[in-house]
Amino acid sequence: xxxxLKLDHINKTFAIKNGEVKACRDVTLEINAGEVLxxxxxxxxxxxxxxxxxxxxxxxxxxxxxxxxxxxxxLLHDDPRSYRRKVQPVFQQPLLALNSRRxxxxxxxxxxxxxxxxxxxxRKERAVELLEQxxxxxxxxxxxxxxxxxxxxxxxxxxxxxxxxxxxxxCDEAVSALDVSVQAQIINLFLEVQQRLGVALLxxxxxxxxxxxxxxxxxxxxxxxxxxxxxxDEIFNHPxxxxxxxxxxxxxxxxxxxxxxxxKFRKEEVxxxxxxxxPRCTFARETCSTSKLVQEVISTGREVSCVRINEIxxxxx
Amino acid sequence: MNPxxxxxxxxxxxRGAPRPAVADISFEIGQSECLxxxxxxxxxxxxxxxxxxxxxxxxxxxxxxxxxxADQDFLNATPSELRAFRRDLIGTVFQDPTANWNPxxxxxxxVIQPFPREEHEERRNEFISxxxxxxxxxxxxxxxxxxxxxxxxxxxxxxxxxxxxxxxxLLVADEPTSALDVTVQADLISLLKDxxxxxxxxxxxxxxxLAVVSQIASKVIVMYSGxxxxxxxxxxxxxxxxxxxxxxxxxxxxxxxxxxxxxLYTAISKGSASHGCPYANRCPIAIDPCHSTMPTxxxxxxxxxxxxxxxxxxxLIEVQR
Numbered sequence: 001x002x003x004x005l006k007l008d009h010i011n012k013t014f015a016i017k018n019g020e021v022k023a024c025r026d027v028t029l030e031i032n033a034g035e036v037l038x039x040x041x042x043x044x045x046x047x048x049x050x051x052x053x054x055x056x057x058x059x060x061x062x063x064x065x066x067x068x069x070x071x072x073x074x075l076l077h078d079d080p081r082s083y084r085r086k087v088q089p090v091f092q093q094p095l096l097a098l099n100s101r102r103x104x105x106x107x108x109x110x111x112x113x114x115x116x117x118x119x120x121x122x123r124k125e126r127a128v129e130l131l132e133q134x135x136x137x138x139x140x141x142x143x144x145x146x147x148x149x150x151x152x153x154x155x156x157x158x159x160x161x162x163x164x165x166x167x168x169x170x171c172d173e174a175v176s177a178l179d180v181s182v183q184a185q186i187i188n189l190f191l192e193v194q195q196r197l198g199v200a201l202l203x204x205x206x207x208x209x210x211x212x213x214x215x216x217x218x219x220x221x222x223x224x225x226x227x228x229x230x231x232x233d234e235i236f237n238h239p240x241x242x243x244x245x246x247x248x249x250x251x252x253x254x255x256x257x258x259x260x261x262x263x264k265f266r267k268e269e270v271x272x273x274x275x276x277x278x279p280r281c282t283f284a285r286e287t288c289s290t291s292k293l294v295q296e297v298i299s300t301g302r303e304v305s306c307v308r309i310n311e312i313x314x315x316x317x
Numbered sequence: 318m319n320p321x322x323x324x325x326x327x328x329x330x331x332r333g334a335p336r337p338a339v340a341d342i343s344f345e346i347g348q349s350e351c352l353x354x355x356x357x358x359x360x361x362x363x364x365x366x367x368x369x370x371x372x373x374x375x376x377x378x379x380x381x382x383x384x385x386x387a388d389q390d391f392l393n394a395t396p397s398e399l400r401a402f403r404r405d406l407i408g409t410v411f412q413d414p415t416a417n418w419n420p421x422x423x424x425x426x427x428v429i430q431p432f433p434r435e436e437h438e439e440r441r442n443e444f445i446s447x448x449x450x451x452x453x454x455x456x457x458x459x460x461x462x463x464x465x466x467x468x469x470x471x472x473x474x475x476x477x478x479x480x481x482x483x484x485x486x487l488l489v490a491d492e493p494t495s496a497l498d499v500t501v502q503a504d505l506i507s508l509l510k511d512x513x514x515x516x517x518x519x520x521x522x523x524x525x526x527l528a529v530v531s532q533i534a535s536k537v538i539v540m541y542s543g544x545x546x547x548x549x550x551x552x553x554x555x556x557x558x559x560x561x562x563x564x565x566x567x568x569x570x571x572x573x574x575x576x577x578x579x580x581l582y583t584a585i586s587k588g589s590a591s592h593g594c595p596y597a598n599r600c601p602i603a604i605d606p607c608h609s610t611m612p613t614x615x616x617x618x619x620x621x622x623x624x625x626x627x628x629x630x631x632x633l634i635e636v637q638r
Contacts, residue, residue: 042498043470150358179358180525184569184581191578206498213571214578236573251499 002069003030004168004200005054005087010063012049012224022272023049024060025224028295028303031168036194036201038215038232040208040247045221047204051172054202055089056080068167085115088161092173094153098145104131104156105141111163130159134189151182158189168200169193175210187214208251212236217301220244223276226295230302240313241304242281275307283312320345321486321519322369325382329361329368332376338364340543344536346487349513351520353534353551355527355566361543362523363412366489370407371399387486404431408480410490414473418464424472425460428479440482447478452504470497477505484516491523506532527570531555539563542595549620559622559630562596568637575637582637594625602626602633 012024023046031037041047052058053065056076065072067083075083088111091097098107108127112118118126128138134155145153154174161169171190175183191214194201205211211218212232219229220243228241239245270276274289281288288307295305298313306312322345329339339361346352354362367373369384371391384391387406394402403409411417419427429440441460448456451474464472473493480488488509494502510533512518524530530537530551537554539547539562547560558564568582575581594600597607606625614621624630 042500043468180527181357181566181569181583184571185583187571188580188583191580207571208499209571209573212573212577213575213581232577247499250503 002032003066004033004068005031005202006066007050007053008064008066010050010053010065011061012046012053012058013061022224022270024053025276026293026295027063027224027226029219029226029229031200031202033167034194034198034200035216036190036203036214038211038218039202039204039221040206040211040218041221042206044223046224047206047221048172049224050221051089051170051202051204054168054170055087056083081115085164086167088164088166088169090154090157090161090169090171090174092177094150094157094177095145097157098153098160100145102144103141104143104145104148107145107156108160108163111160115164117164126163127159130163131156133162134159135185149182150178151185154178154186155189158186158193162193162197162199165197166199168202170202170204172204173206174203176205176207183210190214208247220247223270225276225293225305226303227277227306228302228304234302240298240302240309241306242283242312243277246280246282275305283308319388320347321350321387322346322521323383323385324369325384327365327368327379327381327384329364329373330378332378336543338377338543339368342538342540342545344538344548346519346521348519349517350536351509351513351522351534352536352538353522353524353530354538354540355523355525355530356540357525357566359542360540362540363491365540366491366521366523370403370409370489400431405483406486408482408485408488410473410476410480410488410493412491412495414469414476415464417476418472420464423461423463424467424475424479428475428482432483443482444478447481448475450508451475451478452501453478470501473497474501474505481512481516481518486517486519488512488518488520489523490520492525493522494526494529495524502529509533527555527567539566544595545614545623546596547620547622547624548614549622553619557619557631558636559620559627560596560624561600561602561626561630561634564630564634564636565599565601572638594623602630 007027007029010024010027014021014023039047039050049058053060056072067075105127108130109123112123112126128141131138131140136152136155175186178186187210190201193199203211203214215232217229218232218235220227222243227243235244239248271278271289274291275293278284278288285308291307293305293307295303298304298309325343327339327342328337330337342365344352354365356362368379369391381392389402418424425441425444428444429437432440445456445460448459453459453471453474467475477493494505497505506529513520522530522534534551537549537551538545539554539560541562547554547563554563558567565582571581593608593610594612597603600607612623612625614623615627
């Protein structure tokens with residue numbers, strides 16, 4: 001299977017007041033057609049930068065992005081709309097993502113108008129159909145965003161994204177702002193959309209349980225690097241990278257009663273050379289901060305960026 | 318020992334709303350104890366907290382038999398007494414970290430403002446040390462920054478640090494960890510547990526994150542549509558829930574033990590009943606009396622539950638973990 005979207009050795013640096021932040025360090029990532037790729041990592045790890053790059057909203061310093069084998073740069077240059085029709089976003093704050101002065105029906109028709117799809121009457125029909133597809137009825141057509149709950153609004157945003165029949169949805173913390181019972185409904189809707197329409201999802205979240213539930217594969221990010229990518233069950237049952245291990249134990253500890261050593265998990269300054277996780281890593285040696293970090297395939301379907309991964313897996317510690 | 322906080326039969330009614338936002342809730346929190354209120358949005362958990370802090374203003378009508386905190390009467394206090402109580406006795410962590418800071422003032426200035434001028438130097442240093450404890454690096458620089466200079470997670474942590482100033486007796490925390498990453502969340506939970514011990518700090522935790530609740534709370538109240546549907550020790554409520562709503566709430570959370578990619582349990586709301594149990598229309602095991610008669614809270618040694626079928630729920634619905 002060839003990748004639907006491929007980020008190939010992407011680098012992206014943002015300038016800030018006294019220096020720079022490396023949001024992506026040599027990131028390589030593939031999303032296959034119809035799959036759900038989960039992307040987890042703490043805040044500031046570069047998850048949203050990847051979402052913006054994939055949406056074509058952010059340029060890259062170096063590296064290449066391929067969509068169905070074609071260069072994104074070329075696609076956006078030749079016909080930006082056709083790319084945007086294939087890749088659609090669902091954002092975190094459902095209310096902020098909609099125009100508060102327009103009705104729901106108008107908002108759902110907007111992408112159809114922008115992309116010149118259908119006639120006035122058929123657009124309205126399509127909008128109603130989309131509303132029903134996401135579990136809302138015709139009666140929501142004339143409502144305004146402030147008349148609806150967060151969960152209903154997120155359904156509207158999903159309907160809006162689906163309006164142009166995309167191949168890929170970029171969901172950046174799309175269920176994080178919702179409370180548990182509503183969250184469950186929206187997760188179910190994403191699963192249904194993926195399975196019924198065959199849309200691929202890049203599902204970004206800091207909630208490991210949510211990502212586990214929905215994803216076929218998971219990529220774990222730390223300070224701009226992809227630490228590890230593997231099948232969901234592999235990540236959860238046999239985490240390889242030290243950061244993945246730390247992340248999973250932090251999440252299960254917060255569930256099962258033991259407390260963590262505060263100092264150990266305090267975020268240190270991220271080094272610019274070598275492995276960014278080295279200062280917090282229990283397996284770190286001198287070589288970690290001097291060697292160049294490479295994202296490599298260590299077994300079928302699993303990629304890891306760690307200089308000492310072979311020693312760690314052999315249990316040398 | 319006397320409880321720190323005692324709320325007796327609190328009711329809150331927003332003007333113009335068809336039904337009360339909170340219909341009769343009573344609870345007590347002892348020293349160093351943490352009570353959690355859980356429930357979905359609109360269940361009245363935040364309203365309960367804001368009402369007992371008397372922060373709701375004229376849009377809400379509050380009635381209660383008593384609200385006392387550290388032997389002070391919150392119900393009949395004058396506005397200036399209330400301000401002093403809030404400053405000296407309570408630390409508050411509000412839900413949305415970005416909306417609860419004044420964007421035009423530095424975070425240090427906002428946190429220190431309520432205290433008398435002669436204490437400012439001391440409070441400033443105290444704030445810096447708490448900021449370091451909640452994991453904000455370079456706190457001595459951060460204190461003079463504006464809210465837009467900090468990330469959402471940092472603002473939430475700064476709010477927690479600010480709430481701890483002046484040694485409050487009670488911390489009211491409304492979703493204190495929802496915007497934070499798991500690693501930070503784990504840190505914060507252990508910090509709050511330490512403080513409860515060290516400072517004899519009691520806590521009212523409002524959350525829908527049951528993992529966090531199970532970590533710090535010793536007692537739990539489950540609310541649905543303004544009503545208390547179940548109370549008990551955390552272990553009791555989370556491990557052996559009696560009310561169908563509690564069972565379904567636990568079932569709707571994604572967890573490592575559940576099969577992946579299968580739909581999560583949800584109950585679609587069909588509007589709430591005007592008489593009878595507020596949950597009846599969503600309840601999988603509702604029977605006739607549920608739609609006509611309001612169940613009352615029935616207590617036993619382990620807790621209390623408001624359900625007509627509470628004796629049989631555990632045999633009728635299975636908890637999906």
